[in-house]
Amino acid sequence: MAEKEGNGExxxxxEIEKKIIEAFEVFDHECNxxxxxxxxxxxxxxxxxxxxxxxxxxxxxxxxxxxEPTGYIHLEKFLPVMTKVxxxxxxxxxxxxxxxxxxxxLDENKCGYLTKDELVKYMTEEGEPFTEEEMEEMLSSAxxxxxxxxxxxxxxxMMIVDEPEDLPQ
Amino acid sequence: xxxxxxxxxxxxxxxxxxxxAFKAAVLIQRWYRRYVARLEMRRRCTWRIxxxxxxACEQDQIKLHNFFSYLMDHFTPSSSKERDFISRMFISGESxxxxxxxxxxxxxxxxxxxxxxxxxxxxxxxxxHATALLEAFKQKQQLHARYVLNLLHETRKHLKQLPNISHVxxxxxxxxxxxxxxxxxxxxxxxxxxxxxxxxxSKSYVFNGDFVDRGKQSLEILIILFTFLLIYPKxxxxxxxxxxDHMVNLRYGFAKEVxxxxxxxxxxxxxxxxxxxxxxxxxxxxxxxxxxIHGGVSDTTDLDMLEKIQRNKFISVLRGKxxxxxxxxxxxxxxxxxxxxxxxxxxxxxTPSLPSQPRPAQAPSMANRLEFxxxxxxxxxxxIEWCRRLVDISESEDEELTYSSMVSLADLDGPCWTRQExxxxxxxxxxxxxxxxxxxxxxxxxxxxxxxxxxxxxxxLEKYNLQFLIRSHECKQEGYEFCHNRKVLTIFSxxxxxxxxxxxxxxxxxxxxLVPHFVQxxxxxxxxxxxxxxxxxxxxxxxxxxxxxxxFAHTSALISAFKAYDKDNTGRITLSxxxxxVESVLHLGLPWRMLRPQLxxxxxxxxxxxxxxxxxxxxxxxxxxxxxxSLLEVIYRNRSNLExxxxxxxxxxxxxxxxxxxHQTWKLFSSHMNIELTDDGINDLVxxxxxxxxxxxxxxxxxxxxxxxxxTQ
Numbered sequence: 001m002a003e004k005e006g007n008g009e010x011x012x013x014x015e016i017e018k019k020i021i022e023a024f025e026v027f028d029h030e031c032n033x034x035x036x037x038x039x040x041x042x043x044x045x046x047x048x049x050x051x052x053x054x055x056x057x058x059x060x061x062x063x064x065x066x067x068e069p070t071g072y073i074h075l076e077k078f079l080p081v082m083t084k085v086x087x088x089x090x091x092x093x094x095x096x097x098x099x100x101x102x103x104x105x106l107d108e109n110k111c112g113y114l115t116k117d118e119l120v121k122y123m124t125e126e127g128e129p130f131t132e133e134e135m136e137e138m139l140s141s142a143x144x145x146x147x148x149x150x151x152x153x154x155x156x157x158m159m160i161v162d163e164p165e166d167l168p169q
Numbered sequence: 170x171x172x173x174x175x176x177x178x179x180x181x182x183x184x185x186x187x188x189x190a191f192k193a194a195v196l197i198q199r200w201y202r203r204y205v206a207r208l209e210m211r212r213r214c215t216w217r218i219x220x221x222x223x224x225a226c227e228q229d230q231i232k233l234h235n236f237f238s239y240l241m242d243h244f245t246p247s248s249s250k251e252r253d254f255i256s257r258m259f260i261s262g263e264s265x266x267x268x269x270x271x272x273x274x275x276x277x278x279x280x281x282x283x284x285x286x287x288x289x290x291x292x293x294x295x296x297x298h299a300t301a302l303l304e305a306f307k308q309k310q311q312l313h314a315r316y317v318l319n320l321l322h323e324t325r326k327h328l329k330q331l332p333n334i335s336h337v338x339x340x341x342x343x344x345x346x347x348x349x350x351x352x353x354x355x356x357x358x359x360x361x362x363x364x365x366x367x368x369x370x371s372k373s374y375v376f377n378g379d380f381v382d383r384g385k386q387s388l389e390i391l392i393i394l395f396t397f398l399l400i401y402p403k404x405x406x407x408x409x410x411x412x413x414d415h416m417v418n419l420r421y422g423f424a425k426e427v428x429x430x431x432x433x434x435x436x437x438x439x440x441x442x443x444x445x446x447x448x449x450x451x452x453x454x455x456x457x458x459x460x461x462i463h464g465g466v467s468d469t470t471d472l473d474m475l476e477k478i479q480r481n482k483f484i485s486v487l488r489g490k491x492x493x494x495x496x497x498x499x500x501x502x503x504x505x506x507x508x509x510x511x512x513x514x515x516x517x518x519x520t521p522s523l524p525s526q527p528r529p530a531q532a533p534s535m536a537n538r539l540e541f542x543x544x545x546x547x548x549x550x551x552x553i554e555w556c557r558r559l560v561d562i563s564e565s566e567d568e569e570l571t572y573s574s575m576v577s578l579a580d581l582d583g584p585c586w587t588r589q590e591x592x593x594x595x596x597x598x599x600x601x602x603x604x605x606x607x608x609x610x611x612x613x614x615x616x617x618x619x620x621x622x623x624x625x626x627x628x629x630l631e632k633y634n635l636q637f638l639i640r641s642h643e644c645k646q647e648g649y650e651f652c653h654n655r656k657v658l659t660i661f662s663x664x665x666x667x668x669x670x671x672x673x674x675x676x677x678x679x680x681x682x683l684v685p686h687f688v689q690x691x692x693x694x695x696x697x698x699x700x701x702x703x704x705x706x707x708x709x710x711x712x713x714x715x716x717x718x719x720x721f722a723h724t725s726a727l728i729s730a731f732k733a734y735d736k737d738n739t740g741r742i743t744l745s746x747x748x749x750x751v752e753s754v755l756h757l758g759l760p761w762r763m764l765r766p767q768l769x770x771x772x773x774x775x776x777x778x779x780x781x782x783x784x785x786x787x788x789x790x791x792x793x794x795x796x797x798x799s800l801l802e803v804i805y806r807n808r809s810n811l812e813x814x815x816x817x818x819x820x821x822x823x824x825x826x827x828x829x830x831x832h833q834t835w836k837l838f839s840s841h842m843n844i845e846l847t848d849d850g851i852n853d854l855v856x857x858x859x860x861x862x863x864x865x866x867x868x869x870x871x872x873x874x875x876x877x878x879x880x881t882q
Contacts, residue, residue: 015745022760026213030605045206046763052199094200102193127194130201138201141700159204159702 013083020082023047024075033075037064040073044082049091053128059085096160103152113149212705214763216646218712219667221757222719223644224615274441276318279434290316292323294399299367302396306355306389314434317392321441324395327402328448333480334472335406335453337373339681345373345455348676349641349649349660350410353384353423356692357664357674358393364688365676368397368405375453377641377660378410378463378599382421384663388430391442409449409480410463411599411617411642415439416485420813428822436822447481451598458683461639465601465657466629467619468609471594478591602643603657623653630656636683648675648689664691668711670704713767719755720768721786722806726754731779741776744769825865 023046025031027039035043040063041056051059063077085091106122107114114122116139123130123138130138141159142150281289287310288301302312312320337345346365351358368374376394381387398405411417418424418439427442428435452475453461460472600618607622626638637656644666650659664674675689699707720727730750734742742750747769748761769777819826 011745018745018748019762022762023210026210026217026760026763032605041202042206042209045203046210050199050203052195053202093203094196099196099200102196105189105193106197122190122194123198126191127196127198130198134201134205137205137701141702 013087016083016086017079020047020079020086021075024078028075034072035075035078037069037071037073040078044085044091047082047086048093049085050093051091055091096156099156100153103156107152112153113147113151116143116148116150119150208702208705210763211709214760215705215709215712216667216671217759218716218757218764219671220644221759222715223667270440270444271322274318274322274437276315276322279313279315279318281313281315285313286310287312288316289313290320290396292319292399294323294396296369296400299393299396299400302393303359303362306386306393307359311430312392314431314438317388317431317438318434318441320392320395320399321438321445323399325441325445325448327399328445328450329481331448331450333451333476333478335375335408335450336457337375337406337453337455339456339679339683343371344678344680345375346676346678347375347377347461347639347660349377349662349674350379350644351376351384351390352379352412352663352666353381353387353390353426354663354665354692355384355386355389357662357690358390360664360674360690360692361662361676364690365678368401370401370404373404373406375406375455375461376408377453377461377639378408378449379412379641380407380410381423382412382418385422385426387423387426388438395445406453407449408453408461408463409446409451409599413446413449414485415443415446419816420809424816424822428824439822443484447484449480451475451480451595455679456681456683457634458636459639459679460629460633460635462598463640464597464599464618464642465603465621465640466625466638467593467597467601467621468625468628469593470597470629472633474591475594475598478594480595482588483592483595600642603640603652603659605652623656626653626656639677644672645675646672648673649677649687658685665693668708669693670699671708671711709767713764716759716764717768717786717789718805719757720751721783721789723754724783724787727751727783728779730754735779740780741773741778744772744775744777747777747779825867827865831866 023043024033024035027035027043029035037060040060041051044051044056044059059081060073062081063073065074103114104110106118119139119142120135124132124135142152142155144151288298288305290298290302290312305312339345346361348361366372374397380390380394384390394405394407398407412421412423415424424439427439431438451462452472455461597618600612600615602612602615602618602620603626604620604622607624609619609621609625612618612620629635630637637658639658639660641660641662643659643661644663645659645661648661648664651657652659658677660675660677661672662674662676664672666672666674670691670693673689673691675687678686678688680686727750730753731742731747732738734746734750744762744765748765751761752759769782815826816822
């Protein structure tokens with residue numbers, strides 16, 4: 001049964017919805033169209049979005065149960081909200097050069113690296129602080145063990161994942 | 170400017186700076202969290218890929234059985250040679266009587282040469298023997314066949330005394346350690362002993378089945394476990410798993426491992442092992458409160474029945490398709506080898522009058538298709554009937570044995586269960602999986618046992634006054650997992666099961682309070698030095714390689730599916746349709762849209778040129794340039810079944826089958842799979858391999874030539 005080709009609004013929306021459902025189902029352990037609320041962040045982000053924690057909370061407020069939060073999010077609530085997010089292209093990706101500037105802004109002495117202490121201080125005290133686990137995980141791949149510093153330029157190029165922009169135009 | 174404004178300027182500057190720092194931090198955190206989420210998604214997708222491929226493989230087992238059923242229903246043996254060939258497939262493994270077994274697997278006459286530097290065993294075994302074995306295996310030494318057979322004999326003697334359900338009490342040993350699937354991964358067993366200590370009078374262990382298959386050191390694990398079982402019979406308990414089964418071993422690598430390691434005595438060892446596995450207990454009960462079984466339970470699980478059945482009657486739990494007329498299943502494994510022989514014309518059989526085998530009438534000419542197929546049906550029917558009658562007779566003999574022995578033991582009003590009911594009990598215990606939904610339904614993915622819901626668990630726990638179940642059978646990322654509201658615990662002890670870094674292994678300790686304590690581990694040094702990214706990438710690579718192979722194996726079906734979306738024959742389809750088409754062919758239930766970037770590299774404005782994509786896949790897999798792509802595809806798709814069939818045909822485990830048999834197998838298989846394959850096609854295949862001149866095929870060479878087996882690392 002052939003579907004409508006990707007042109008036209010209907011085709012695009014249908015395709016987006018299919019994507020969202022797929023991502024949702026990966027975290028739907030009990031196969032009952034619900035996911036743990038703590039996994040919503042992963043789902044939203046793996047669909048190509050870069051929300052801040054604050055933006056994520058806003059989104060959650062729209063998809064949680066109105067009466068009492070059960071700790072679970074239903075697909076039927078999540079789908080329309082997420083579809084709109086993708087169509088509106090909210091929470092856009094961060095280009096590599098903007099990321100580089102961010103690291104440079106923290107690098108006071110402009111020496112091309114951050115010390116371990118500096119990075120830990122900024123990541124756990126500024127902005128939307130990391131948990132201990134998040135900090136540890138970032139250090140494990142970012143830190144050069146010999147110099148105990150983070151050469152952020154190298155780090156960024158290593159981590160930037162080449163992803164084709166596969167959202168419909 | 171005055172000092173006031175410079176202070177102001179300083180203030181503004183530092184405010185600006187901290188604002189910048191704040192913004193920069195948020196940006197980096199935002200980016201990093203997105204990165205981690207993406208990794209998590211990749212990790213889960215990879216896991217899905219491995220699991221779906223693993224279970225799809227087990228579904229092949231069903232296809233294998235369907236194949237055999239198909240043979241029974243459709244094969245026309247037109248010569249005695251062909252008839253023998255077919256019956257050999259069904260009646261694999263003669264069932265030995267006790268005395269015959271002893272004689273066949275005699276080890277006492279085996280001499281251990283002076284040149285042998287491995288450990289020597291003497292019975293009864295002592296702790297020193299165990300230590301010597303552990304050390305020897307660490308040094309990659311091999312135990313002499315004589316000792317292996319001796320050990321198996323003694324193990325069998327011991328197991329025969331044990332009840333079907335072992336009872337363990339925590340008051341004696343204070344703590345019991347329960348381990349799950351090991352699957353031949355000796356390093357994991359070493360790690361468990363290292364972390365937890367060896368079995369001893371103060372250290373009890375329960376090993377919950379699946380000691381063998383897939384990993385490369387299944388035999389070493391068996392030897393170690395059996396040794397400890399004999400040294401500390403009160404403290405070491407083994408449960409049977411679904412892989413402690415000869416038919417499964419033929420397919421999943423254990424039989425092969427034994428034959429490779431013991432070229433001369435391997436066959437005897439396998440025979441003995443077959444007769445040890447069937448004596449393994451089926452379950453273990455801790456303090457009458459915690460039930461440990463390998464797979465799970467069903468809504469018909471009856472512990473009283475399980476306690477009383479003769480568990481050794483079930484050498485292999487896998488069986489053929491249910492026959493239409495008879496109520497009983499064909500017990501393929503249980504048929505006595507003698508029934509294969511022609512009926513003695515003088516009628517010296519002890520069984521009631523065996524019908525003489527019907528001779529097929531002259532086949533009508535092939536020109537008249539209708540008549541020919543009618544003749545085929547008739548001949549086949551007769552042949553089948555004859556086979557079945559033989560089977561029926563020997564089976565009814567067994568039935569009587571069971572009934573009478575039970576009557577003498579139990580009271581006369583006691584239940585008499587059919588063989589089928591007993592078989593189902595064992596099958597369910599060894600093959601079932603828990604599911605989140607309520608109810609109990611057939612486990613079609615595995616081809617055996619059932620899926621059981623929390624309500625089934627609840628009823629069993631209530632009926633037998635239990636606290637929770639411990640089972641294994643399924644690989645878990647963290648080595649263990651609770652479900653059914655913490656009433657079912659899955660424990661899996663083979664780390665890095667799919668690939669280095671794929672999962673941890675775990676074991677669980679229970680004290681008198683029966684509160685579980687877990688220890689997790691990963692038996693590979695590399696896994697520890699890799700970062701999360703590297704670990705995930707590595708496992709991912711492995712998963713996608715396997716997936717691409719699967720895609721290749723379905724090339725023809727994929728092309729048809731794609732063409733359905735390409736009515737105008739442009740050679741292109743949308744990526745959306747690609748995803749739908751692929752799922753409709755592979756039925757793996759994978760999130761194809763998520764996986765697409767890894768599978769499809771180049772696209773032109775959202776469209777895929779499917780033919781060139783498939784060609785690229787083929788390029789990766791092609792090792793034999795001159796063999797047609799379609800043939801290679803067929804081989805890939807059916808390789809596990811092919812390998813299993815080869816091993817069944819090769820009854821003396823020599824690794825050789827005759828050219829004739831090879832041809833037969835291939836023809837039967839291709840007709841069953843509706844594959845168009847000419848005789849020339851088969852000959853090409855054959856010619857591409859260097860065969861011995863004596864007309865035998867070394868099928869290991871065949872399989873390796875087509876990269877059908879994983880390269881040994």
